[in-house]
Amino acid sequence: MTNDAADAQRLEDEVGHPGQRWDDLLARVRGDAALQTFGAIAEEWLGLMWCLDRYRSAEVAPLGMGNPNASAANRLSGIYRYKGNWFATILAELLKNATGQEIRPRQEVQGFSQTHQIDIAWPAREDDPLVCAEAKVTGGPAYGSTRARGALSDWSNRRKELKFAATDLKLGRRKHDTQIDSWGFWRRSAPPATYILWGARLRPDDRIERVTRQVERVVGTYLDGGGIVAWRTSSDGAGYDAVPLPADAQSLSLDEALREIKTRINRQAAPGQPPPPPQA
DNA sequence: GAATCTGGACTGATCTCTCT
């Protein structure tokens, strides 16, 4: 990887600086409570992802970002891995705007067998949250000799994490006293309600139907809901375009899931305060 | 305040399965 300040400056002049663009986006969402849906900031998000991915494919580390003691290649890798946390943070902020409730990204939550770091949890407390959502971002462009990663790369691992976390969280409330007669009934009625919120960068050969099918399956067996936003390189190759969901999967859009979570929170938060955890 | 630990996100390499 050849990387000097001139390369980074040239790229920055072309597509901007990912750290700066992230700071700007976060400040905008925090500063405007009217921003409550992903659709309201989708264009900026796709611009941010395009900017970051350009650095990735050019193998250039952004100036002044990441661990200064790491090599440029490791620094870029580290920055790139952080995109999932950006996604979780922005979704937490949108829900905060939509509900007026405190929602912290990466909240510690006690499950049955361990604590979990949950991307979005409400109420923001370790014991007995009522809504938990995991945010995921998958897919990445080719760089160097590495081929582009598809939206479903490593899905099998993540799916297992989702299923385990959802079940462990639901078991955590009553622990050893939990009684499960019917799996389907129990998992739908036991708090917390669990969601997957998935940002998927599609390769040209990725089909959106495969992504929606996977979410349908995991929601049909373990989770309470899911939402997807997908994007792929535009035909002119100058940025990312949102990929519409198939007509029969509109209910799986990211904004539909956010709306459902908002409704759950607002109903249980009336008249403004979340219900306390149950007494032991 | 530095060092260490922890959980989560993401990756490349490799193994396994499926299809033709």
Added chain:
DNA sequence: AGAGAGATCAGTCCAGATTC
């Protein structure tokens, strides 16, 4: 049998919490 896709695993990095 061979190719391609899917699944698995170990390793690295990060932020934040904890310990010294």
